[in-house]
Amino acid sequence: MTDYKMHLLICGGTGCKAAESDEIKKSLKNWIDELGLEDDVQVVFTGCFGFCEKGPIVKVMPDNTFYVNVKPDDAEEIVKEHLLKGRPVQRLLYTDPVSKKAISDSKGMNFYKKQLRIALRNCGFINPESIDEYISRDGYMALGKCLGELTPDETIKEIKDSGLRGRGGGGFPTGLKWEITRNVESDEKYVVCNADEGDPGAFMDRSILEGDPHSVIEAMAICGYCIGAENGLVYIRAEYPLAIERLKIALNQAREYGLLGEDILGTGFNFEIDIRLGAGAFVCGEETALIHSMEGLRGEPTFKPPFPSVSGYLGKPTNVNNVETFANIPVILNKGASWFSKIGTEKSKGTKVFALAGKINNVGLIEVPMGTTLREVIYDIGGGIKDGKGFKSVQTGGPSGGCLTKDFLDTPIDYDNLIKAGSMMGSGGMIVMDEDDCMVSIAKFYLEFTLEESCGKCSPCRIGNKRLHEILENITNGNGKEEDLERLKLLSNVIKDTSLCGLGQSSPNPVLSTILNFEDEYLAHVNEGKCPAGQCKALLKYEIIEDLCTGCTLCFRNCPVGAITGERRQPHYIDQSLCIKCGVCYEKCKFNAIRLS
Amino acid sequence: MPKIKLAENTVQQIKEVCAEFGNKEGELINVLHKVQNKLGYLPAEVQEVIARELKTSVAKVYGVVTFYSFFTMIPKGEFPISICMGTACYVRGAEQVLSEFKRQLKVEVGESTDDGKFSLNCLRCVGACGLAPVVMVGEKVFGRVAPTQVVNIIKEYREGCASENAKSA
Ligand SMILES: Cc1cc2nc3c(=O)[nH]c(=O)nc-3n(C[C@H](O)[C@H](O)[C@H](O)COP(=O)(O)O)c2cc1C
Ligand code: SF4
Ligand code: FES
Numbered sequence: 001m002t003d004y005k006m007h008l009l010i011c012g013g014t015g016c017k018a019a020e021s022d023e024i025k026k027s028l029k030n031w032i033d034e035l036g037l038e039d040d041v042q043v044v045f046t047g048c049f050g051f052c053e054k055g056p057i058v059k060v061m062p063d064n065t066f067y068v069n070v071k072p073d074d075a076e077e078i079v080k081e082h083l084l085k086g087r088p089v090q091r092l093l094y095t096d097p098v099s100k101k102a103i104s105d106s107k108g109m110n111f112y113k114k115q116l117r118i119a120l121r122n123c124g125f126i127n128p129e130s131i132d133e134y135i136s137r138d139g140y141m142a143l144g145k146c147l148g149e150l151t152p153d154e155t156i157k158e159i160k161d162s163g164l165r166g167r168g169g170g171g172f173p174t175g176l177k178w179e180i181t182r183n184v185e186s187d188e189k190y191v192v193c194n195a196d197e198g199d200p201g202a203f204m205d206r207s208i209l210e211g212d213p214h215s216v217i218e219a220m221a222i223c224g225y226c227i228g229a230e231n232g233l234v235y236i237r238a239e240y241p242l243a244i245e246r247l248k249i250a251l252n253q254a255r256e257y258g259l260l261g262e263d264i265l266g267t268g269f270n271f272e273i274d275i276r277l278g279a280g281a282f283v284c285g286e287e288t289a290l291i292h293s294m295e296g297l298r299g300e301p302t303f304k305p306p307f308p309s310v311s312g313y314l315g316k317p318t319n320v321n322n323v324e325t326f327a328n329i330p331v332i333l334n335k336g337a338s339w340f341s342k343i344g345t346e347k348s349k350g351t352k353v354f355a356l357a358g359k360i361n362n363v364g365l366i367e368v369p370m371g372t373t374l375r376e377v378i379y380d381i382g383g384g385i386k387d388g389k390g391f392k393s394v395q396t397g398g399p400s401g402g403c404l405t406k407d408f409l410d411t412p413i414d415y416d417n418l419i420k421a422g423s424m425m426g427s428g429g430m431i432v433m434d435e436d437d438c439m440v441s442i443a444k445f446y447l448e449f450t451l452e453e454s455c456g457k458c459s460p461c462r463i464g465n466k467r468l469h470e471i472l473e474n475i476t477n478g479n480g481k482e483e484d485l486e487r488l489k490l491l492s493n494v495i496k497d498t499s500l501c502g503l504g505q506s507s508p509n510p511v512l513s514t515i516l517n518f519e520d521e522y523l524a525h526v527n528e529g530k531c532p533a534g535q536c537k538a539l540l541k542y543e544i545i546e547d548l549c550t551g552c553t554l555c556f557r558n559c560p561v562g563a564i565t566g567e568r569r570q571p572h573y574i575d576q577s578l579c580i581k582c583g584v585c586y587e588k589c590k591f592n593a594i595r596l597s
Numbered sequence: 598m599p600k601i602k603l604a605e606n607t608v609q610q611i612k613e614v615c616a617e618f619g620n621k622e623g624e625l626i627n628v629l630h631k632v633q634n635k636l637g638y639l640p641a642e643v644q645e646v647i648a649r650e651l652k653t654s655v656a657k658v659y660g661v662v663t664f665y666s667f668f669t670m671i672p673k674g675e676f677p678i679s680i681c682m683g684t685a686c687y688v689r690g691a692e693q694v695l696s697e698f699k700r701q702l703k704v705e706v707g708e709s710t711d712d713g714k715f716s717l718n719c720l721r722c723v724g725a726c727g728l729a730p731v732v733m734v735g736e737k738v739f740g741r742v743a744p745t746q747v748v749n750i751i752k753e754y755r756e757g758c759a760s761e762n763a764k765s766a
Contacts, residue, residue: 015725018738052727200721201684207724238630238667239720277630279665282721296625298664357685357726364727395684431684445687449721455664 004042006083007061009124012045013210014203014242016056020072021045024056027075032083041083044130047123047211050365051111054094059106059124066106067092097361097383114380116343117367118351119167119327123211128246131253134214140259142333143218143225147267152182152226159226159329161337163349168194168285168322169400169427169502171348171415174329177319181227181309184317189229191220192313192320194290195236195243198282199398200449202429204353205323207365209236209243212327213250217273219329221260224271227319232273235290239280247275282399282453283503287312287320289455300455301501322427324353344370348414358395358431359386368413375409378432389434393517397426399446399453400506402513403439422513424506438535439518440525444472446510454503461504464495468511476536480526485515534596537581541597544585546571548593555585555594603642610635611643615650622651625661629668638672674709674716676754678702681731683722690744691730695719697744698732701751714755 010016010025029043049057054068058078065088067078074092081087093102094109106112117123126133134140146155160175181189193216197205209216220232236244251273254260262270276294283289284299291313293299312318328350332340341349348370354377357363361383368377374394378384385391393403402423404411411417415425433442447469456462471488474480492508499505515522524530531539544555544564551569563579566572574585586594614631618624628647633639639662641655648655662668680686680695695706698717702710709716725731728740732750739750 014723015727018723018725018728018731018740052725055727198721200682201686201726203722203724203726239723277627278667279626279630280667281665293626296623296627296661298660355685355726357729358688363685363729398684429684431688433688437688442688445684452666 005040006042008041008043008078009046009059009061010043011047011049011055011057011124012128012242013048013052013055013207014240015048015052017242019056021056023072024058024070024075027072028058028079031075031079035079035084037079037083044127046126047128048207048365049106049124050115050120050207050367051106051109051362052364053362060088063088064105064107066094066104066109068094110383111362111364111366111381114372114376115367116351116369118331118343119208119215119324119353120211120365120367121331122215123207123365126212128211128213129249131214131250131257134212138334139214139330140218140257142330143221143259144265145333146222146225147265147269152228155222155226155333156182158333158337162332162340163337163344163347164325164328164332164340165348165415166322167324167328167352167427169397169425171425174321174325177309177321178223178226180307181317181319184310186317188231188314188316189227190313190316190318191223191227191229191232192287192290192294192308192318193220193232193234193323193326194285194287194320195234195240195323196278196285196290197237197240197323197427198285198453199427199429201357201431202355202398202427204355204365204428206240206243208323208327208353209240210246213243213247214254215327215330216247216323217250217254217260219326220273221264221271222329222333223319223321223326225269227317229319230270230272232271233276233294233313234273235276235278235284235294237278237280244275244277251275281455282449283455283501286501286503289501290320291318298455300457301503303500324428345412345414347416352413352425352428354428354430356382356430356432359389359434359437360384360432361386370414371412373410373412374404377413377430378409382432385432385434389436391432392435392437393433393439393442395423395431395433395442395510396429397424397506397509398429399449400424400502400509401426401429402509403433403442403517404513405517422516423509436533436535438476438531438533439514439521440472440475440531441533441535443510443514444469444476447472447507450503450507454507458498458500458504460495460498461500461507464491464499465504465507467491468495468508472511475522475525476531477538478525478529478536480522482523482526484526485519485522488515540581541576542574542579542581542583542586543595543597544572544574545593545595548591550591550593552590554588554590558584558588560584601640601642603646607636607643608646611646612650615647620650620652622653625651625653625658626665629658629662633668638669640670671707671709672713673718675714676734677716677718679718679720679733681721681723681725681729681733682719683726683729685722685726686730689729693744694730694732694742694747697747698751701747715751 056070058067058070156178164174165171281299284293286301289299289301308318351367353367395403408421450465454461492512495508549571556564563575644658648658732739732742
């Protein structure tokens with residue numbers, strides 16, 4: 001970074017932008033200009049810092065002060081106190097929830113202490129719209145090294161030795177995939193980056209593309225060099241306008257610098273990258289469906305083999321990798337395979353990025369070494385469960401994954417352990433649930449998603465999931481029977497065994513894992529007509545406890561359907577046939593006289 | 598669906614978009630994105646023009662339009678409301694927010710209000726999970742929405758647009 005004495009980094013990720021970070025930037029800039037500091041202080045947007053719970057975040061460099069929950073009105077104080085007088089604004093610092101002390105440097109926060117940022121190395125450090133800043137942090141060095149010093153085979157060997165496995169869900173060894181694609185003879189080959197990120201509640205890939213697009217571009221070019229391709233394509237969701245914008249800027253800069261295009265770095269290697277937009281279909285994350293979608297067709301999967309590595313886009317050999325997989329490549333080549341393979345567990349090397357969300361104190365984007373336990377992620381980094389409630393379950397792997405109980409809290413996270421525990425790594429969504437979440441409803445929620453997203457090509461997935469959903473619907477409505485559990489399991493296994501693509505093959509996982517780990521809860525629904533978490537409305541009953549009711553009429557006045565009757569200063573009653581179970585009376589009553597049963 | 602007659606310059610616009618992508622069948626999805634961006638939606642008549650230009654069947658265009666949830670054949674309301682139904686928002690109460698919107702606007706998901714002001718839709722994760730539950734009205738994101746705030750959000754746009762109309766008049 002050039003002559004500025006100070007830099008203000010403002011989070012320009014989607015989450016913080018939604019919380020007015022644009023206004024904050026404008027306001028900071030205004031005050032800086034007003035006080036004549038524009039030659040000394042630079043204000044830039046950077047990628048996601050990860051600590052979304054406390055956003056918007058503003059970081060002051062070089063002293064590393066980390067301001068949280070900043071509002072546009074705070075700009076004046078930051079500029080006048082901190083920038084002019086060198087006195088950090090205490091009230092905007094992060095307060096440690098345990099020690100109650102303010103922490104000014106992010107390195108001192110529990111949220112960051114156990115993290116190791118490799119794929120996210122530049123997110124929150126550089127301006128993603130500046131190729132110079134990327135280059136100043138060793139950017140494009142790996143590409144230069146490959147083109148100048150390494151043969152494609154040597155490069156592939158380095159990736160293989162590192163032990164890197166695909167981060168898109170399957171965990172296929174990346175080096176091996178490159179080698180397979182390299183060994184197929186063809187006049188044309190393609191490199192595809194899968195940025196479809198369909199898992200609802202996950203935002204890892206988007207944050208990388210928004211915060212560090214050049215790392216993906218560099219890695220795609222390296223992949224092209226290795227497999228013998230001159231064209232790359234990024235398939236990205238149309239729902240990610242900011243990421244698309246930043247990627248376009250980055251592509252243009254790379255072309256200007258001669259890092260894309262013809263004769264890159266004078267080595268005779270040509271490589272170009274194009275963008276293809278998705279259009280809102282989860283199944284298009286599956287690689288064969290993705291390829292059909294890029295060809296302008298309906299995104300329906302086809303049978304594998306042939307794998308895309310042999311016959312993919314336009315029938316040519318195509319290497320498909322996930323965004324995060326690519327983001328790891330340049331670092332591995334710069335620091336060496338042996339450095340990378342020391343991180344993680346025996347069969348899962350390196351780190352994994354997770355989007356931590358749900359009933360957790362620190363919602364955000366985190367990156368931890370493989371082998372970190374769920375407990376460390378949820379309690380040390382995540383700061384525990386919201387509102388002091390009890391932990392119930394954590395869901396990994398999105399609609400294809402499963403729900404784990406507290407028995408698995410000390411399981412080290414890696415590909416194989418998660419599968420053994422009945423879930424999967426998936427692309428990195430991690431949703432934490434507390435005692436108020438009903439596991440039957442959660443399973444139903446995921447199935448609703450699958451139903452909507454099933455492409456309909458094969459019947460086990462199209463019809464089978466519909467039947468699964470109906471059974472769950474019955475259970476949550478109080479019409480379930482104990483035999484339903486067996487039917488659910490049987491049907492789930494048939495769907496898993498007979499569906500054509502990964503979507504159908506994994507769609508019953510949320511059902512199976514919740515039955516396995518929370519059978520009691522299912523039984524309470526079907527045998528006792530109760531929802532232990534109190535979420536299934538049809539099974540709830542609001543009642544007034546006569547002894548506690550003072551007859552204040554507050555509930556009577558607030559009930560939207562007039563289901564409550566009673567005389568002033570006399571106990572009131574709820575007419576169950578009218579009650580719509582909205583819970584207003586329960587919330588309004590000042591005397592705890594309303595019971596949920 | 599009632600037949601609508603496309604204005605001559607609308608047809609011209611569609612043709613230009615197709616030409617921009619070389620009238621290539623493989624560019625169908627890109628063409629649809631761009632046309633929907635200009636016109637707001639993709640009624641059958643628009644699909645017919647596109648099919649003719651790209652020298653493919655209307656059935657194929659229709660197949661693609663209906664496959665992808667991003668494309669719509671129904672015009673959106675003046676203020677399209679989208680409720681995030683991603684998992685993070687779901688576990689933080691998005692369903693209650695959605696039912697409150699349905700109750701207040703008296704529409705179901707995928708419908709518009711009679712006056713054409715609001716349309717209601719669900720989407721999956723806008724990537725602002727830290728602010729869950731999230732509601733979007735047009736491009737604006739509302740975070741940590743409680744069911745009790747729904748009335749005010751709707752009111753803001755009902756009245757806001759009234760005063761804007763007054764300004765432009
Ligand atoms: C239903 C389904 C959805 C998928 N969604 C994604 C996705 O959103 N992003 C992704 O990178 N991979 C996704 N995959 C995995 C891809 O098919 C493919 O394995 C991956 O992109 C390969 O890259 P990797 O080896 O770097 O992980 C999905 C697979 C299935 C079956
Ligand atoms: S399993 Fe489902 S999504 Fe996959 S091909 Fe069959 S119907 Fe389509
Ligand atoms: S799940 Fe709603 S913003 Fe991510």
